[in-house]
Every structure is written in structure tokens, then in C-alpha cells.
Amino acid sequence: xxxxxxxxxxxxxxxxxxxxxxxxxxxxxxxxxxxxxxxxxxxxxxxxxxxxxxxxxxxxxxxxxxxxxxxxxxxxxxxxxxxxxxxxxxxxxxxxxxxxxxxxxxxxxxxxxxxxxxxxxxxxxxxxxxxxxxxxxxxxxxxxxxxxxxxxxxxxxxxxxxxxxxxxxxxxxxxxxxxxxxxxxxxxxxxxxxxxxxxxxxxxxxxxxxxxxxxxxxxxxxxxxxxxxxxxxxxxxxxxxxxxxxxxxxxxxxxxxxxxxxxxxxxxxxxxxxxxxxxxxxxxxxxxxxxxxxxxxxxxxxxxxxxxxxxxxxxxxxxxxxxxxxxxxxxxxxxxxxxxxxxxxxxxxxxxxxxxxxxxxxxxxxxxxxxxxxxxxxxxxxxxxxxxxxxxxxxxxxxxxxxxxxxxxxxxxxxxxxxxxxxxxxxxxxxxxxxxxxxxxxxxxxxxxxxxxxxxxxxxxxxxxxxxxxxxxxxxxxxxxxxxxxxxxxxxxxxxxxxxxxxxxxxxxxxxxxxxxxxxxxxxxxxxxxxxxxxxxxxxxxxxxxxxxxxxxxxxxxxxxxxxxxxxxxxxxxxxxxxxxxxxxxxxxxxxxxxxxxxxxxxxxxxxxxxxxx
Amino acid sequence: xxxxxxxxxxxxxxxxxxxxxxxxxxxxxxxxxxxxxxxxxxxxxxxxxxxxxxxxxxxxxxxxxxxxxxxxxxxxxxxxxxxxxxxxxxxxxxxxxxxxxxxxxxxxxxxxxxxxxxxxxxxxxxxxxxxxxxxxxxxxxxxxxxxxxxxxxxxxxxxxxxxxxxxxxxxxxxxxxxxxxxx
Numbered sequence: 088x089x090x091x092x093x094x095x096x097x098x099x100x101x102x103x104x105x106x107x108x109x110x111x112x113x114x115x116x117x118x119x120x121x122x123x124x125x126x127x128x129x130x131x132x133x134x135x136x137x138x139x140x141x142x143x144x145x146x147x148x149x150x151x152x153x154x155x156x157x158x159x160x161x162x163x164x165x166x167x168x169x170x171x172x173x174x175x176x177x178x179x180x181x182x183x184x185x186x187x188x189x190x191x192x193x194x195x196x197x198x199x200x201x202x203x204x205x206x207x208x209x210x211x212x213x214x215x216x217x218x219x220x221x222x223x224x225x226x227x228x229x230x231x232x233x234x235x236x237x238x239x240x241x242x243x244x245x246x247x248x249x250x251x252x253x254x255x256x257x258x259x260x261x262x263x264x265x266x267x268x269x270x271x272x273x274x275x276x277x278x279x280x281x282x283x284x285x286x287x288x289x290x291x292x293x294x295x296x297x298x299x300x301x302x303x304x305x306x307x308x309x310x311x312x313x314x315x316x317x318x319x320x321x322x323x324x325x326x327x328x329x330x331x332x333x334x335x336x337x338x339x340x341x342x343x344x345x346x347x348x349x350x351x352x353x354x355x356x357x358x359x360x361x362x363x364x365x366x367x368x369x370x371x372x373x374x375x376x377x378x379x380x381x382x383x384x385x386x387x388x389x390x391x392x393x394x395x396x397x398x399x400x401x402x403x404x405x406x407x408x409x410x411x412x413x414x415x416x417x418x419x420x421x422x423x424x425x426x427x428x429x430x431x432x433x434x435x436x437x438x439x440x441x442x443x444x445x446x447x448x449x450x451x452x453x454x455x456x457x458x459x460x461x462x463x464x465x466x467x468x469x470x471x472x473x474x475x476x477x478x479x480x481x482x483x484x485x486x487x488x489x490x491x492x493x494x495x496x497x498x499x500x501x502x503x504x505x506x507x508x509x510x511x512x513x514x515x516x517x518x519x520x521x522x523x524x525x526x527x528x529x530x531x532x533x534x535x536x537x538x539x540x541x542x543x544x545x546x547x548x549x550x551x552x553x554x555x556x557x558x559x560x561x562x563x564x565x566x567x568x569x570x571x572x573x574x575x576x577x578x579x580x581x582x583x584x585x586x587x588x589x590x591x592x593x594x595x596x597x598x599x600x601x602x603x604x605x606x607x608x609x610x611x612x613x614x615x616x617x618x619x620x621x622x623x624x625x626x627x628x629x630x631x632x633x634x635x636x637x638x639x640x641x642x643x644x645x646x647x648x649x650x651x652x653x654x655x656x657x658x659x660x661x662x663x664x665x666x667x668x669x670x671x672x673x674x675x676x677x678x679x680x681x682x683x684x685x686x687x688x689x690x691x692x693x694x695x696x697x698x699x700x701x
Numbered sequence: 702x703x704x705x706x707x708x709x710x711x712x713x714x715x716x717x718x719x720x721x722x723x724x725x726x727x728x729x730x731x732x733x734x735x736x737x738x739x740x741x742x743x744x745x746x747x748x749x750x751x752x753x754x755x756x757x758x759x760x761x762x763x764x765x766x767x768x769x770x771x772x773x774x775x776x777x778x779x780x781x782x783x784x785x786x787x788x789x790x791x792x793x794x795x796x797x798x799x800x801x802x803x804x805x806x807x808x809x810x811x812x813x814x815x816x817x818x819x820x821x822x823x824x825x826x827x828x829x830x831x832x833x834x835x836x837x838x839x840x841x842x843x844x845x846x847x848x849x850x851x852x853x854x855x856x857x858x859x860x861x862x863x864x865x866x867x868x869x870x871x872x873x874x875x876x877x878x879x880x881x882x883x884x
Contacts, residue, residue: 191764274771303772461767
């Protein structure tokens, strides 16, 4: 696709261009009008469609796009992006596949943001926002970010790693206009040296922060610096502190920032004097705008009541780090009638979920996490009856993530009858391959009920004992399905084939430990180019099939892993060996090797097919 | 777990199957002592040999299942340890000291904390742990008696495993401990 060297030159008006030599009808709008109109388009899907209309619209769109979303950092090269979009001010980049959250991706897989930043520094000096998910971010990258973009405002790092104090110090020191610093879900286990001194690096006259989230950074912080920072930032609406912040410190922070809309508390374990208790209670009651509450590490039933006064306006309550029992949980819920989203630990048990059903009629999203995921013989936690109780009371429920140890087909059928509007149904029966515990049958009918009833279903995670029938159902009914996660399920290649043939909107498919092999993999050849990625781990796929795939579909990147990337090439002699894991995605023919060297950038690809915008 | 495996019949692929596969899993089987030093959030905690020492119910052996994020795993494990065990008091003796001390292992977060505390309590220098050499070169070496009655070098196993299996501590003179370090 050639880019127009003079995209903004004015063209003849429509009435003058009825020359018979023109091979395409000219755009009926002058460029600047078109540009104006398109600048209102925010949705990437719409922009993608617009850019396919004709060359003029393609050009107009690329000059007015300011937000860049790349769902897989290896699907396109920074050079191609830079050439196509000259006016980007906001970038969202996602890296490693989701399975990396569960230690299923090698440490050195890649997704280093640095080579992107180097390109951005050259082409987008006015970059304002950077949002990264599952990428490797070194201190060097953070330093580059802090110094190369004078207008930089917002940094969001979700599930990223590779950085330390030094990188954050650079951000705090140099980003004069920072409004957002949002660090979520950092796994601290690899970080050796992390101290809280970075907070002191914000200049004394700096007060522009609106979002500050360091909840997952596990280290002491300089509290005085934090308190001063909070008092200076009058527009602060999101504050999520880490566990090192004690209750008396929290109280002081709340006094400085009663305007907060989202609060992540620190540790609730401190022993308070009676006076302090009252102070904390009144500090919370002053927070009239609180919509989100999280943190609450080690909270005990004694201290929960301090929260009550702040709960009336709560729409999102995240108790997933607080091991509450049903009684205190129920008491808390009684003060939260406006909850839309609720995350809890399964320590609240079915009784706690019954309280959810009766106290939270507006609930839209529920996530129940396991407090003790690895103990297979535990009988505590939640069961099917808790789930049913919630569905009975919360008709607006459309997003659920539920970890349990037992489930029945009948219960799931009942649940979707009460709540037919599920868009996200993620059920994890924690013992792999567990059947319906009452009838001992596979859980096929459960997921059959889900896909038959919930026509809006976008995301599905299945578990339990499942045969190919489940996948037949999915292929037949789940016409809006975009993301599917499968583990320890299915009987043969036929199952995977049903899904690949039947789900037109499928974008992400993750499969582990299933009996799907080469025939299944190869049946999706045409399909993969329309998807963001396929990940298969511990299935029956061999190198032969991958090679065939790569040969027939040159625009797909196929990456097999054996745990040691450099060994992959020597395996080509043994083509019948089972491949432990396979990932494929459409994109530029870039060879991704360990150590992050991107070679062979092929510029001849049509850009639209490589930009997976959603 | 059972899978409908499809193998060519003439080659015994199972025997030569390249099951290096999922990261963290084979490392733990081949080099369990090396890996056990890293973060206890990894699945290596559930190696077979440790099952006798842990709680009655064996933990899951499957890597990355259930799909709980490592960030969340770490938090919950930490909380669980804190709430389950109410003070693990063990006697600490030091060679040459006139009387013993008692410490609560629960108070410490990791080996670093513990060793620092011991150094303070006994006014000695224990030095740095290395997997190969133990505490070679330092004046004293910390050892402990485990559930089986064996004397072990402090630092070999993950912290969580250590505090549940440690019965008493003994700070040995460096010269005596040298024998241990060579094993």
C-alpha cells in the first residue's frame, strides 16, 4: 500500500472530477471536512472500517488517528506503525499471551517495550499516554520515557515486569505534567532491590496527579513524601496504596483527599486505640464520592465497620485480598446497595453469596477467587448453590469468574435461566476433568445451556469433564464468542474443529492439555488470519503441522516452544515430536527470537490486515 | 492426566518425547535443590519428596492450574501463612553460649530477616549463604533439626517449608560447620 506523499493537498471538488481517466470515484468531501468528521471517531473498529473505504479515506483516517491500540506487540513492527500514523498521542500495547500469568510462558519470551519507545521517541515526541499490559519494561525504558516526551501525562503498567525503583524515580523526577501513574499486578518475586524512595522524587511544586496506584509494589514508602504529595494534588481521584501503609497513616491521607473516587487501602492489621478508631471512621465518612474500594489486606471483622459510612456510593468493591467470613461479609454488603462489581475470596462461602443475592440487586459483575487453590481435597469454598443464589437475586449479572470445586449441569442451566445476558462466563472447576458431582456425567450440558441461552456471550472459559459435545454446542450457538479458554477437555480433533468452523468472531483461543492434534490445528488455516492469536500447550501438535502451517500461511507467525527457544531449530530433524507449546498470530513476518531481535520487517503487507484493532 | 495421544507406531516416541515443555516444571524435577531456593510462589513447593512434610492433603502438581495469577498467589499464600500458624517458637543454641534462647519463627519474613535477628541476638557474624559452599568462610553457620531428626543447613529449602519443619536451631562454629558445606 503506498502512502500518499501529500495527504493534505486539496483535491478538486467532486463536480470537476468527472474525468474518465479516474479509476476510482473521488471522495465527495473535501479533505479538511473529512478530516474534521473523522477526528470525532474514537472506536478503533470504526476507524478500521473507514480506512478500507478508499485511498482518500485511508489517508484522512491515518492523519486523524491519535490513539493507537496494538493487541499483540508482535503483530506489527514499530516502523510500519510510525509510517502509517503520524499523529499518535496515546499508545496501548499488549505483549505476552495471557498464559504467562500462570507461568506457562518462558521468562525470556520477549515483549520488551524498549524498541517501541525508541521509535516513539523519534516519531511521536508529543506522546502523552502509554498503557502497557504484560510487557517487559526495563528501568532504561522508563528513563527514556521520562526524558524523551516532554508532554507525557499518563503511564499505566498492568502485569508488567523488569523495572525497579530506579525507573520509577526517573518518572517521578522528570514528568512534570504527570496526571496518571497506575501500576497494577506487578509480581514482586523477581525484584530484589525495591525501596520506596521514589515517591520523594516528585518535585515539591508538583501537584498534577489524578491517579496514583502503587498497591502492588511491595516495599516501604516514605510516608511523609506521600502525604505531602497527596495534599498537593488537589485533583487526585484515584489513590491505591500498598500494604506498608498502616491504618493511622491511611486516616491522614483520607483527611488530605476526601474527594477520592477510588481508594485502595493499605494493611488493615494495625491495632488501633479507641480514639484512632473514631478518627478513621469519620475520615471514611467524609469520603462522599467513593465509588471503588480495594486493598483491605488482612482486614478483620473488628475494623470493617469503619468502612460502612463510605459504602453508600460504592459501585466496585474488591475484597479479593481479604479473607472474610460470611457473617462480616454480609454485614458489610448491607451497606453497599449500589454495587455493580464485586470481587471476593471464596472464604465467604455459599452463605456469603446468598447475602450478595439479597443485598446487591444491581450487581453486574462477580468474581470469586480461591483462597486455597492448590488443595484439591478441601471442602471449603463455594459451590454451585452459591452461584445459583447470586443469579437468583442479581438479574443484571453479565460477567462472572467463578472458582469452585464442584458443579452440576442442572445448576448452570438454572443460573443462565435467571441471567440470560452473560457476556463473560468463566467457570473454573478446580479439579481438572471433574464431572457433574451428582450425576457423574460430563459437564457438556452446562456449557451447552450457557451458549444456547446467552446469545451475547463474548468470552467463555470452560472446565470440568467435557467431551467434544461441548465444542459442538459452542460452534453451533456461540456466534458472538471472541475469547475461548479450554483446559483438560475434549475427546478428539473434532472438538477444536467445531469451534474453528463455527465461531465467526473468534479472536483469541487458548488451549492446554487437550487431545487436539495436527488435524485440528490445520483445519483452522483460513481462520487464524482473522484472529489475534492461538495458544496451545501440551496438546498433540507436532512440528510437522507447524511447518505446514507456516508454509501455507506465510502471513502467520508460528512459534513453537520447548522451553528453550534456541533448541527449536534443531528439532526440525525430528518432525514427529510433540510440541509442548505453540503460539500463532497474524502479523509481519518478523522472526522473534530469544533476546528480542526483530529482523526481516516486510513492508509489502497490506497494513489493514496486520493492524488488529479492537 | 489422560490424553488421547496420537503417536506413530514404529517409534517409541514416549521415551524420547521432548517434554521439556512447560517452564519451571522440568527444572524442578531435575534440579530440585537449586529451584527450591527461589520464590515459594512457584509450584515447586509441591515436589513429591516434600509431601510427607506438608499438610495431609497433597497439593496440585499441575503447572499453572488452577489459573490463579502469580501476583495473587503470592498475596494469598502470605496471608494464609500468617493466619494459620500462631507463633512457632523454637529453641536456639549457640556453641559456646551459656544458655539457649527461644524465638518465634513466624515473626520473620524470610531467611535474611532471621539471620539478621540471630546475628543481633548472639552478637555473632553468620555470613552469606551460598548453595555450594553453605556458610563457608564465616565464623558461624546456622543449622536446624528437622521433623526427621536430621541436622540441616539453614537456607536450602524455601522459607515456608523451613518454618514448618524446623524443630530447633543450632548455631555451629564455622570450623565444625565446614564439614556440612562440602556435602
